[in-house]
Amino acid sequence: MEKPLRLQAFLARAGVGSRRKAEELIRQGRVRVNEEVAHLGQKVGPGDVVEVDGKRVELPQERIVLALHKPKGYTTTRFDPHAQKTVFDLLPPIPGLHPVGRLDRDSEGLLLFTNDGALTFRLTHPRHGVKKVYRVWTERGTLPEGVCQKLVQGVALEDGPARALFCRPAPGGAYLTLAEGRKREVRRMLKAVGYPVRRLLRVQVGPIQLGHLPPGRWRRLSEEEVAALLREGGLE
Structure with missing residues (x-):
């Protein structure tokens, strides 16, 4: 400092x-x-x-950002007496490391971790609108174009309206892009239009993609990727 x-x-x-x-x-x-x-x-x-x-x-000596492919069945928390498995069971013991946002226990995919609280704030606060991309499979199969349009126009949820920035049909479901991360928001949106989620996989957060990272494995982001995240959060 x-x-x-x-x-x-x-x-x-x-x-x-x-x-x-x-x-x-x-x-x-x-x-x-x-x-x-x-x-x-x-x-x-x-x-x-x-x-x-x-x-x-104390301040960390260096900024660390990790990407984890969260498997289904893991809770996004460090301490939970009711959770059998948490994401920290899969990560190295780095002081101050915490998740950037959350994925519910039944969801999978890209979850970022860092020891920089300022970066976490910028990437998770709704004001900054960091985009997240989800691949979903539904109990009724592929979403029709009309349902995708409805999700983009917005649907009513119990905690207020919600809308996707983008929706594209895909085999068995769709790709959705959102700029906020309310609790189980994607699942609730799909249920509201009559297409309950069977599987949910987050494939991208801001400029960072899940890619071919295997489930349960993590990797450290490169300097270029961290710089891109900083720009995304307005911390360039």
Whole structure:
């Protein structure tokens, strides 16, 4: 850290969570700087000791971004007493590593992980509209063009309207592109138009594609891919 950072930005970069979560921790009095309770807007610089719940927090020495092909049956969480398998069972033990968004237990495909909270915030906040592409198979087979058009026009869900940016029929289902990631949104959208999902595979997040990465395997993104993600999140 070469220059002072706002405390919430420091915590986000350290992988504690999003800036919003960091602000909540500060408001709750759970953050201390140099053994004193911290306050919002406070800046920290080289030599300052930052603690959350009594545990020291430091910036990662380098930004790490991993791509995992999440298999079905794994929960996107680090600790869950009700989950038999979590995605962290498949990953190396890197401090501060956390998922960029989520995939529900029954879904498969591309899931990104990083130790950079600021990058996570930019890639997951709806304001930035990072596109995600899904390949879906439905219980009723291939989506007709008319159903695809309906998904692009928008459907009503219990938590508000939802729409696909793009929809293309594919054997047994379709390809859908969305710019937000509400809980089980794709499944709920397809159910709303009468085509319940049988299988869901995420194949792309922003500029990063799943490619031929086998299920259960991970890889580290190249410098070029990380740079593309930074541009996608407006952090160039």
